[in-house]
Amino acid sequence: MKTAILPLTILLLASNMASAESDTSSDEFEYLETPVAEQIDDLIDDDRDGVINARDLCPETPLKAEIDNDGCATYVKTEQTMQLHILFANDSSNINPAFLSQIRSMAKFLKDYPSTSIELQGYASKVGNHKYNQKLSEKRAQEVQSALINNGISHSRIQILGFGDTNLEELGDDEVSHAMNRKVVATVVGHKGSVKEEWTIFNKIEK
Structure with a gap:
């Protein structure tokens, strides 16, 4: 009986393989190209x-x-003010080295606000000739102007105005009042727009 089953088993296997090969011929599909998104x-x-x-x-x-x-x-507008106040010795337009740091700070401020300009106002005390004091006040302003130019500020951004011994803040006739009136002053207002930052999950808290 065993010898009869073995040939039958082989016959069935051969039949299944043949049918499988015939079925693969029908597994053919038409190729569809991948659509292109417009x-x-x-x-x-x-x-x-x-x-x-x-x-x-x-x-x-x-x-x-x-x-x-x-x-x-979104921009946030900011405003800063810088003042210059330089005193001079009697009948002199030489800048005391003690005031050079003020000039450097003003030069840096003008660089930070490149759209601004500066008006240097020179003064003299009520000692001596009025016409002489007028020229002296202008010369003092010119010396400060030269110092700013030496610190990288363009000549076109600096204006000079000499008041001589007029429009003085200190009206006394004592030596202290005269000393306070020998000066060059300026006030510059700088405007700048800074970007308002938005909080995100990537922001870090400063520790």
Whole structure:
């Protein structure tokens, strides 16, 4: 009986293999090309502000800036004031070295606010000839102007005005009042707009 089962088993296996080979011929499908998406708008966000290029009115927004719906940053206007007050010896336009740090600080301030200009107002005490004092006050302002230029400030941003011995703040006739009136003064107001930053999950708290 065993010898009869073995040939039958082999016959069945051969039959199954033949049918499997015949079935593979029918497993053929028509090739479909991958569809290409037609992108109408530019969905790229070059400045990474969360607003796509297609509707970004400010395409170069600084990183971390708080923006509006048009992709434009929010700016906060700041204002700073710098004063210059330099005193001179009697009948002299030489700048005392003690005031050179003031001039350097003013030069740095003018560089930080490049759209500003400065008016140097020179004064003289009520000692001596009025016409002479007028020229002396102008010369003092010119010396401060030269010092600012030497610190990198353009000549076009500096104006000079000499008041001589007029418009004085100290009206006394004593030596202290005269000393306070031998001066060059200036007040500069600088305006600047800084970007308001937006909090994100990547912000770090300063420790």
